Every structure is written in C-alpha cells, then in structure tokens.
Amino acid sequence: MKSSSQIIDLSYPRSYSRTGECYGPPPESYNTPIYCRPSECYVHPAILQHSYLSMANVYGLTAHILNTVLAAGLDTSSATLTWALCLLLNNPRVLEISQDELDEHVGRKRAVEESDLKNLVYLDAIVKETLRLYPPGPLNLPHESMEDCIIGGYKIPKGTRLLTNLWKIQHDPNKWSAPEEFQPERFLTSHKHVDVRGNNYELLPFGSDRRVCPAIPFALRSLHITLATLIQQFVLKNPSNELIDMSESWSDYQQSHPT
Numbered sequence: 001m002k003s004s005s006q007i008i009d010l011s012y013p014r015s016y017s018r019t020g021e022c023y024g025p026p027p028e029s030y031n032t033p034i035y036c037r038p039s040e041c042y043v044h045p046a047i048l049q050h051s052y053l054s055m056a057n058v059y060g061l062t063a064h065i066l067n068t069v070l071a072a073g074l075d076t077s078s079a080t081l082t083w084a085l086c087l088l089l090n091n092p093r094v095l096e097i098s099q100d101e102l103d104e105h106v107g108r109k110r111a112v113e114e115s116d117l118k119n120l121v122y123l124d125a126i127v128k129e130t131l132r133l134y135p136p137g138p139l140n141l142p143h144e145s146m147e148d149c150i151i152g153g154y155k156i157p158k159g160t161r162l163l164t165n166l167w168k169i170q171h172d173p174n175k176w177s178a179p180e181e182f183q184p185e186r187f188l189t190s191h192k193h194v195d196v197r198g199n200n201y202e203l204l205p206f207g208s209d210r211r212v213c214p215a216i217p218f219a220l221r222s223l224h225i226t227l228a229t230l231i232q233q234f235v236l237k238n239p240s241n242e243l244i245d246m247s248e249s250w251s252d253y254q255q256s257h258p259t
C-alpha cells in the first residue's frame with residue numbers, strides 16, 4: 001500500500017489551484033509517484049481511470065493537453081479571422097453594412113463590448129458565412145468507426161478511417177444557392193435558423209455530435225469580438241485595386257489559410 005500523501009485520491013473534490021507540489025519544474029522526484037494534496041490537484045477526466053500517477057505522466061499529459069488546445073484553438077481562429085478580413089476587403093458593401101450596424105448599436109464614442117454582440121446580427125452572419133465558405137478544417141479531424149455499420153448502402157467495417165468533406169457539404173448547391181458567393185444575408189433570410197454548432201448538417205465547421213469542437217462558445221465569442229473591434233476601430237482598405245487572391249494553402253496543422 002502507498003501512503004495517502006503519495007496517491008491522488010480521486011474521490012476528493014478537484015480544483016484548479018496553482019499551488020501544490022504538482023506544479024513547477026520537475027523536482028528530483030520526477031519519476032516517483034506524484035505528491036499532491038488531493039484538494040489542490042486538478043486531474044483531467046481522461047486520466048481518471050488511473051489512480052496512481054508518476055510526475056512524468058503529469059508533465060507529459062500537461063504538455064499534450066496544452067499542445068492540443070493550442071493547435072486546435074490558435075490556427076483555426078486566426079485563419080478564420082484572416083479569411084473574414086479578406087472577404088470584407090473584397091466585398092466593401094458588406095463591410096459598409098457591418099460598419100453601419102456598429103454605428104447604430106454601439107456608436108463611435110466607446111469601444112464595442114461583449115454585451116453588444118447580441119445586437120450585431122449582421123456581424124454574426126458574416127462569421128457564419130466565413131465559416132461556411134472557408135472551414136479551417138475542411139476535412140474535419142479523422143474519425144474511426146467503432147463497429148461495423150451501413151451508411152448510404154455501403155458496408156463500413158469496424159476500424160475504418162473516416163474523413164468528412166465539410167467543405168463540400170457547405171458548398172452543396174442543393175442546400176445553398178450560389179454556394180461560391182459571399183452572401184451573409186442568407187443567414188438573415190433563407191438560412192436564418194441554420195447555426196454553426198453542429199445541429200444543422202449542411203453547416204458543420206465545428207464538427208458535430210460527441211466529438212464536436214468543445215470550444216464553440218469561446219471560439220465564437222472571440223471571433224465576434226475581435227472582428228467587431230477591428231471593423232469598429234480601424235479603417236479597413238485594400239491597398240491595391242485588385243481583389244485579394246482567395247486561393248487556399250495548408251498550414252503546419254493542416255488547416256486552410258488564404259495563400
């Protein structure tokens with residue numbers, strides 16, 4: 001039996017405290033059982049099945065979780081913002097409508113705030129239309145079937161790798177009129193009730209169901225407030241008379257970017 005100070009007792013409530021011996025540089029006990037006062041140590045649910053962890057496990061897991069969140073969160077958001085700005089510069093009329101909306105609901109005497117976002121419906125439509133035209137993960141993340149199944153008449157054996165072509169779904173002419181065109185208005189009219197949260201299968205930039213992006217509220221809030229701030233606080237202009245080249249390329253994380 002290990003002493004209680006050496007074992008994370010998972011039956012205790014867990015908190016996000018930054019104090020306690022499980023943070024900081026690896027001590028000489030790096031490869032020994034973790035010492036941690038249970039009430040001060042946060043353990044990720046994915047590792048709850050292990051009742052006994054070494055320091056190496058904890059550092060490895062922390063690095064892995066941070067890496068996943070950075071990879072999943074940074075490039076997707078920055079690529080979407082870049083696409084949105086390019087689309088606005090190529091479609092000055094849309095930019096003007098968005099500026100008018102900000103003028104009407106926020107004015108020019110103060111900076112736009114999160115509490116204003118609920119009134120900025122055209123801005124919301126711009127974000128949706130950007131994610132429809134340019135989902136940062138056009139082929140979603142790879143999934144694997146856990147059991148034999150039949151989809152559309154095809155037998156799919158257990159263990160088959162599945163890549164969903166989100167880009168194609170979101171450009172389907174049977175669901176979207178003029179699918180190649182940037183028309184935020186469609187989300188205020190014909191597609192008013194279509195959202196991006198995985199409930200409508202014609203628009204899935206965040207995936208859907210059990211593996212849907214866990215950060216949708218955070219991602220949408222940060223996209224909205226950043227874009228609104230840029231539109232409100234800066235004069236956005238294309239320095240050239242030519243349209244911005246909207247052809248795509250891939251980042252290191254396999255996400256789609258403007259070239």
Ligand code: HEM
Binds near residue numbers: 068207212216218
């Ligand atoms: C424009 C912004 C974003 C888009 C379009 C996006 C899209 C996606 C998609 C398509 C997936 C895969 C879903 C699936 O497998 O079916 C995913 C997964 C994930 N996203 Fe996002 N994401 C965005 C922002 C973020 C942010 C800001 C974070 C974190 C701060 C984040 C964290 C994650 C994580 C951790 C996963 C993996 C979930 C899992 O494997 O179960 N994402 N995201």
